[in-house]
Amino acid sequence: MEELLDIINSRKSIRRYKTDPVPDAMVDKILEAARWAPTGENYQPWRFIVVRDQETRNRIGDLARLGSGSRMTAWYCMGHMQERFAGIKDEAKRAEVLRFMYSGEVSEFAKQSPVVIAVIGTLREGSVDVPYDLSAAIENMLLEAHSLGLGGCWVHGPVASTRDARKFKEILGIPTGMGDYKVIAYVSIGWAAEMRKYPRPKKALDELVYWERFGNKERPHHG
Amino acid sequence: MDSNTYFNQLLYRMEEVFYHELSDCASWKTELVGTDFIQAQDIRGANEDEIVMACIRNIKAAGLAEDIEYSITGRGILLKLKIKGCALMHKEVLLRNSGIKPYSCPITNMILDQLIEKLGYCTTYVAELAVPEEPVAGPCQVKAAIYATPEKIGAVSDWSQQ
Numbered sequence: 001m002e003e004l005l006d007i008i009n010s011r012k013s014i015r016r017y018k019t020d021p022v023p024d025a026m027v028d029k030i031l032e033a034a035r036w037a038p039t040g041e042n043y044q045p046w047r048f049i050v051v052r053d054q055e056t057r058n059r060i061g062d063l064a065r066l067g068s069g070s071r072m073t074a075w076y077c078m079g080h081m082q083e084r085f086a087g088i089k090d091e092a093k094r095a096e097v098l099r100f101m102y103s104g105e106v107s108e109f110a111k112q113s114p115v116v117i118a119v120i121g122t123l124r125e126g127s128v129d130v131p132y133d134l135s136a137a138i139e140n141m142l143l144e145a146h147s148l149g150l151g152g153c154w155v156h157g158p159v160a161s162t163r164d165a166r167k168f169k170e171i172l173g174i175p176t177g178m179g180d181y182k183v184i185a186y187v188s189i190g191w192a193a194e195m196r197k198y199p200r201p202k203k204a205l206d207e208l209v210y211w212e213r214f215g216n217k218e219r220p221h222h223g
Numbered sequence: 224m225d226s227n228t229y230f231n232q233l234l235y236r237m238e239e240v241f242y243h244e245l246s247d248c249a250s251w252k253t254e255l256v257g258t259d260f261i262q263a264q265d266i267r268g269a270n271e272d273e274i275v276m277a278c279i280r281n282i283k284a285a286g287l288a289e290d291i292e293y294s295i296t297g298r299g300i301l302l303k304l305k306i307k308g309c310a311l312m313h314k315e316v317l318l319r320n321s322g323i324k325p326y327s328c329p330i331t332n333m334i335l336d337q338l339i340e341k342l343g344y345c346t347t348y349v350a351e352l353a354v355p356e357e358p359v360a361g362p363c364q365v366k367a368a369i370y371a372t373p374e375k376i377g378a379v380s381d382w383s384q385q
Contacts, residue, residue: 062373066345070347070348070368073300073376073377074350074366074368075350077350077379077381078350078351079381099377102376102377104377160248161252162253162254163339
C-alpha cells in the first residue's frame with residue numbers, strides 16, 4: 001500500500017495546462033476509476049459528461065470565473081483575502097496573487113484544460129447520499145489521472161450557487177429540475193504546465209486524530 | 224402559538240440541518256429562498272434605485288419587515304441594507320442560539336433577485352449578514368455585492384470605509 005500512499009500524497013490540484021491532447025485511453029481509465037468508487041447501497045448515481053469542445057469549455061470557464069470572482073471580489077473588499085494571503089511577504093507577488101483570485105481568473109482554466117468532466121448524480125432513481133458518492137468518484141478520478149502522469153483539479157466554483165448550477169446544467173443540456181440531477185463539480189484534466197510546491201503544508205496527524213473518544217489525544221497502548 | 228412563530232421554527236430547523244450538511248456553503252445554496260414572493264409582485268424600475276425601492280415598498284406593505292434602508296457604494300457593487308422589524312427575526316435568534324451564525328436572508332434574496340431578473344445583473348453575492356444580538360437593539364445589517372456586468376467583477380475597494 002506504500003505505493004498508493006505515494007500517489008495520494010504527491011497529487012496536487014493543477015490549474016495550468018499544456019495544450020497537448022489527452023488520449024481517449026487515458027480518459028477511459030479515469031472514468032473506470034470513478035466507476036469503482038464506493039457508493040451507498042451500490043446505487044451508483046454518478047453520471048459523467050466528458051467535454052473536449054473548446055466553445056463549451058469556454059462557457060464553463062466564463063461561468064467559473066464569474067462564480068469565483070463574485071465571491072472573491074467581495075471577500076477582498078471585506079478584507080478576508082488579504083488575511084488569507086498575508087503569508088506572501090513579497091508585496092508585488094501578493095498583489096498579483098490577490099488580483100488573480102478576485103478577478104476570478106483562478107477558476108477560468110476550463111478553457112485551457114483539454115478535457116473537462118462534469119460529475120453529476122441522478123436523483124431520479126434510488127439514491128442515498130448522492131454528494132458523498134460523487135465526491136468519492138471524483139477522488140478516484142484525480143488519483144487515477146495523477147497516476148497516469150496527468151494533472152487535474154476538482155472545481156466546485158461554477159456550481160456553488162443555485163443560479164450558477166442551473167446555468168451549468170443549461171450549458172451541458174442537463175435537466176434543470178432540482179429533483180433531476182445533482183451537479184456537484186467538474187474535473188479538469190490535462191498535462192500539467194505548472195510545478196506545484198511539494199509537499200504542500202498539511203496538518204500533522206496529532207492535530208487531527210483522537211483515540212477512542214472525541215478529544216482524547218492519548219493513544220492507547222496495544223502491545 | 225401564532226403562525227409566524229410556527230413558520231419561523233420550521234425554517235430554523237431546515238436551516239439548522241442544511242448548515243450541518245453544507246457548512247458555510249449553505250448560504251450560497253439558499254439564494255432563491257424568498258424569491259417566489261417578490262416574483263409574484265409587480266416590481267418595475269429602470270435602474271437599481273427604482274428596483275430596490277419598489278422591492279422595499281412591496282416587502283413593507285406585506286408586513287415582512289417594518290423598515291428597510293439601503294445604499295449603494297463601493298464603486299457601485301456594494302449594496303448595504305438595514306432591515307428593521309423582520310418577520311423572520313425569530314428564526315435567526317433560534318439559529319444563533321443553536322450555535323450557527325445566521326446565513327440566509329430572504330429579504331436580501333428578494334432584492335438581489337429583482338436586480339437580476341429586471342435589470343439583467345450578471346450575478347450577486349451576500350458577503351455579510353449581521354443580525355443584532357438583541358433583536359430590539361437594532362436592525363439586521365447586510366452587505367451584498369451586486370455585479371451589473373461581468374466587468375464589475377474585480378472592482379475592489381475597502382468596504383470598511385464605506
